Amino acid sequence: MAMSIVDAHTKSYNVKEVGSFHVGGRQVSLTGLSIKELQSAAVGPRTLDPNGEYEVEQMYVQYIKLAMTKARYPLLMWHGAGLTGVTWETKPDGNPGWQQYFLKAGYDVYVSDAVERGRSSWARYPEIFKSEPVFWTKKRAWEMFRIGPDGSYSSSKKKLAYEDTQFPLESFDQFCKQSVAYWYGNDEAINSAYYQLIQKVGPCVLVAHSQGVRFSVQAAVNAPKKIKGLILIEGGGGGSVDFVAMDLSKIKDIPVLIVYGDHWKESSWVKNHAGTEQLSSAMKEKGVKVDWLDLPAIEIKGNSHMLMMDRNSDQIAGLIQDWLKKKGMMK
Amino acid sequence: MAMSIVDAHTKSYNVKEVGSFHVGGRQVSLTGLSIKELQSAAVGPRTLDPNGEYEVEQMYVQYIKLAMTKARYPLLMWHGAGLTGVTWETKPDGNPGWQQYFLKAGYDVYVSDAVERGRSSWARYPEIFKSEPVFWTKKRAWEMFRIGPDGSYSSSKKKLAYEDTQFPLESFDQFCKQSVAYWYGNDEAINSAYYQLIQKVGPCVLVAHSQGVRFSVQAAVNAPKKIKGLILIEGGGGGSVDFVAMDLSKIKDIPVLIVYGDHWKESSWVKNHAGTEQLSSAMKEKGVKVDWLDLPAIEIKGNSHMLMMDRNSDQIAGLIQDWLKKKGMMK
Numbered sequence: 001m002a003m004s005i006v007d008a009h010t011k012s013y014n015v016k017e018v019g020s021f022h023v024g025g026r027q028v029s030l031t032g033l034s035i036k037e038l039q040s041a042a043v044g045p046r047t048l049d050p051n052g053e054y055e056v057e058q059m060y061v062q063y064i065k066l067a068m069t070k071a072r073y074p075l076l077m078w079h080g081a082g083l084t085g086v087t088w089e090t091k092p093d094g095n096p097g098w099q100q101y102f103l104k105a106g107y108d109v110y111v112s113d114a115v116e117r118g119r120s121s122w123a124r125y126p127e128i129f130k131s132e133p134v135f136w137t138k139k140r141a142w143e144m145f146r147i148g149p150d151g152s153y154s155s156s157k158k159k160l161a162y163e164d165t166q167f168p169l170e171s172f173d174q175f176c177k178q179s180v181a182y183w184y185g186n187d188e189a190i191n192s193a194y195y196q197l198i199q200k201v202g203p204c205v206l207v208a209h210s211q212g213v214r215f216s217v218q219a220a221v222n223a224p225k226k227i228k229g230l231i232l233i234e235g236g237g238g239g240s241v242d243f244v245a246m247d248l249s250k251i252k253d254i255p256v257l258i259v260y261g262d263h264w265k266e267s268s269w270v271k272n273h274a275g276t277e278q279l280s281s282a283m284k285e286k287g288v289k290v291d292w293l294d295l296p297a298i299e300i301k302g303n304s305h306m307l308m309m310d311r312n313s314d315q316i317a318g319l320i321q322d323w324l325k326k327k328g329m330m331k
Numbered sequence: 332m333a334m335s336i337v338d339a340h341t342k343s344y345n346v347k348e349v350g351s352f353h354v355g356g357r358q359v360s361l362t363g364l365s366i367k368e369l370q371s372a373a374v375g376p377r378t379l380d381p382n383g384e385y386e387v388e389q390m391y392v393q394y395i396k397l398a399m400t401k402a403r404y405p406l407l408m409w410h411g412a413g414l415t416g417v418t419w420e421t422k423p424d425g426n427p428g429w430q431q432y433f434l435k436a437g438y439d440v441y442v443s444d445a446v447e448r449g450r451s452s453w454a455r456y457p458e459i460f461k462s463e464p465v466f467w468t469k470k471r472a473w474e475m476f477r478i479g480p481d482g483s484y485s486s487s488k489k490k491l492a493y494e495d496t497q498f499p500l501e502s503f504d505q506f507c508k509q510s511v512a513y514w515y516g517n518d519e520a521i522n523s524a525y526y527q528l529i530q531k532v533g534p535c536v537l538v539a540h541s542q543g544v545r546f547s548v549q550a551a552v553n554a555p556k557k558i559k560g561l562i563l564i565e566g567g568g569g570g571s572v573d574f575v576a577m578d579l580s581k582i583k584d585i586p587v588l589i590v591y592g593d594h595w596k597e598s599s600w601v602k603n604h605a606g607t608e609q610l611s612s613a614m615k616e617k618g619v620k621v622d623w624l625d626l627p628a629i630e631i632k633g634n635s636h637m638l639m640m641d642r643n644s645d646q647i648a649g650l651i652q653d654w655l656k657k658k659g660m661m662k
Contacts, residue, residue, distance in 0.1 A: 011347070011398070012345045012346055012347045012398035013345070013346055014343045014344070014345050014346075015343055015344055015345075015346045016342070016343045017427070017431065018349070018395060018420075018430065018431060018434065019420065019421040019427065019431070020417060020420040020421050021421060021425070021505075022505065022508035022509065025508055027469075027504070029486065036463075038462060038463070038465065038515055039462070039515060039516075040515040040516075046515065048465060049468070050466065050468070051468070052468030052469065052470050052471070052486075053468055053469040053470065053486050054466065054468060054469065054507075054510075055469070055504060055507040055508045055510065058508040060417065062420070064349060067342070067343035084450050085450075086351060086391065086450055089349070089350065089351040089393070090350040090351050090352060094352070096348070096350070099349065100348065100349060100350070103349065113450070118449055118450040118452075119415050119416075119417055119444070119449040119450055119509075119511075121449075121508070121509075121510060121511040121512070122511075122512065123466075124466055131369060131370070132367075132369070134369065134379060135381065135385065135454075135455055137380070137381070137382070137383030137384060137385060138358075138383065138384040138385065138386070139383045139384065140383070155360065155383075155384050173358070173386060174352075174353065176385075176386040177353035177356055177386045177389040177452070178353065178450075178452075179385075179386065179452060180450075180452040180453075181452070181453065184369055184370060184371040184377065185370075185371075
């Protein structure tokens with residue numbers, strides 16, 4: 001299969017602006033909370049009165065705009081659960097990630113942190129966020145991200161990864177440093193912020209990973225005229241529950257590419273993959289043109305859930321770029 | 332006073348790489364915690380076992396490297412308490428901030444989020460972080476950042492800012508969306524991560540704001556050969572407590588610029604300013620060459636604590652750039 005490799009050789013690119021903003025969110029007011037005395041190592045005791053107003057549920061977005069784009073639309077990159085926009089930046093092994101790849105390919109690139117996470121900021125719980133945060137252990141990351149089979153993680157012995165894994169195993173600790181807490185109960189705020197992002201940016205292509213897939217399909221249904229392409233990578237979320245209620249006929253003019261890596265059959269991902277197949281069928285029924293980039297089926301083996309960090313991430317980006325070209329996304 | 336304005340007219344600049352990494356941190360292991368059942372709106376009940384390993388106390392750093400720098404050293408920008416590296420990015424009013432300014436002036440720029448904050452990620456408390464997080468109310472931000480005098484914040488009426496304020500008042504809510512939780516007890520981890528950042532980057536100039544000033548002076552004492560200039564903006568921390576114990580003779584070859592805005596005399600900042608004066612004197616006693624950019628003294632009035640977000644931020648950046656030129660930092 002052909003691969004767009006020319007871009008990887010670009011030595012530099014002309015940037016008009018590196019910028020950022022927060023979208024969405026609301027003001028909340030807390031009252032009746034007790035005033036606390038906290039100790040600061042640097043400056044001694046400090047009185048903390050938590051009562052008052054806060055801005056919450058906003059989303060951080062960073063963009064890099066090129067002086068001259070080659071693409072017709074910017075790419076918006078939406079990460080998965082337990083992570084932030086760092087997913088798309090330099091890979092844990094120190095090599096360039098997809099943010100770099102698609103800048104070099106001539107796209108303006110927008111990388112965001114979902115509400116609650118990273119630079120979007122989280123809010124007090126249980127007063128504002130209703131439940132407690134979820135932190136993933138390294139074991140959970142190892143298994144959920146399909147670096148090795150369930151039960152292969154060890155804290156004391158060598159971890160037994162899939163033999164053909166494309167994940168840079170020596171960088172697993174470095175990858176875990178990207179992990180952030182998230183909440184189960186903020187979907188509404190997250191969907192709202194993504195919707196506002198699209199309204200602000202205008203016509204764009206969404207590149208969504210894992211949990212982000214769910215939000216991106218919702219965003220496309222909410223703002224179908226603004227979305228020019230949907231790239232759904234390794235959709236998670238454990239089923240098609242969310243998609244049934246959506247009016248997928250609204251997105252029938254949006255080209256969709258579904259991307260999946262390897263070893264989902266041998267793990268609990270079989271359930272997520274089945275959910276993605278159901279989504280794919282439901283979209284096709286409504287007239288959506290859906291293509292699959294099923295990596296093992298084209299002899300690209302060993303990709304983990306974090307395929308944008310895998311050793312062959314440029315190869316996969318190249319295949320996505322080929323699809324984008326075919327769909328008329330370049331000028 | 333002369334001002335470097337040429338850079339602001341640059342339309343674009345050639346970028347070699349936008350990248351990021353995490354430095355520092357360590358693995359911790361949690362045991363004996365109870366397993367919880369949480370509700371996910373999207374996928375139903377989920378069992379959460381918090382026992383296991385985590386990476387904690389790492390720091391996120393994003394860099395933008397130019398194809399051709401005009402400066403001899405990169406700038407490292409360190410934010411203050413309750414905030415992240417977003418401090419240096421696009422201003423709350425949507426105009427370019429100092430990250431842009433100094434990229435256009437020809438520096439490689441590194442913007443980091445202190446340990447605990449933003450994309451650096453925070454860790455479970457009280458199991459890992461020992462105390463509880465600190466969230467600032469909008470009232471506290473309004474007063475602490477010297478947008479208006481103590482007592483002038485109102486949630487229902489017009490807030491009475493300093494009449495000559497340079498802060499874009501219409502963007503105050505937008506600014507508050509940048510606010511993040513922080514902790515009082517992690518100074519050691521923060522200092523360690525900053526030290527490792529400097530070891531990784533090599534010779535550099537530090538631009539530090541507020542709480543970041545304390546960390547930057549500590550970093551300079553810890554790695555004096557690597558620090559080629561120290562720009563200390565609006566030092567906070569309530570006194571010179573930390574500086575007494577430091578061997579400031581170690582930084583005697585590092586040029587230092589202290590920058591302060593307006594209205595500190597009329598607020599609780601009088602204490603922080605006094606601490607900065609003490610630091611300045613202590614440095615001078617050890618042979619450090621310290622310059623002051625005391626803005627009201629040169630008839631630049633109304634600057635808040637967040638002077639890199641004020642309307643005249645380019646003017647202040649220009650004065651800093653003049654100083655950097657004078658100190659031989661350009662090629």
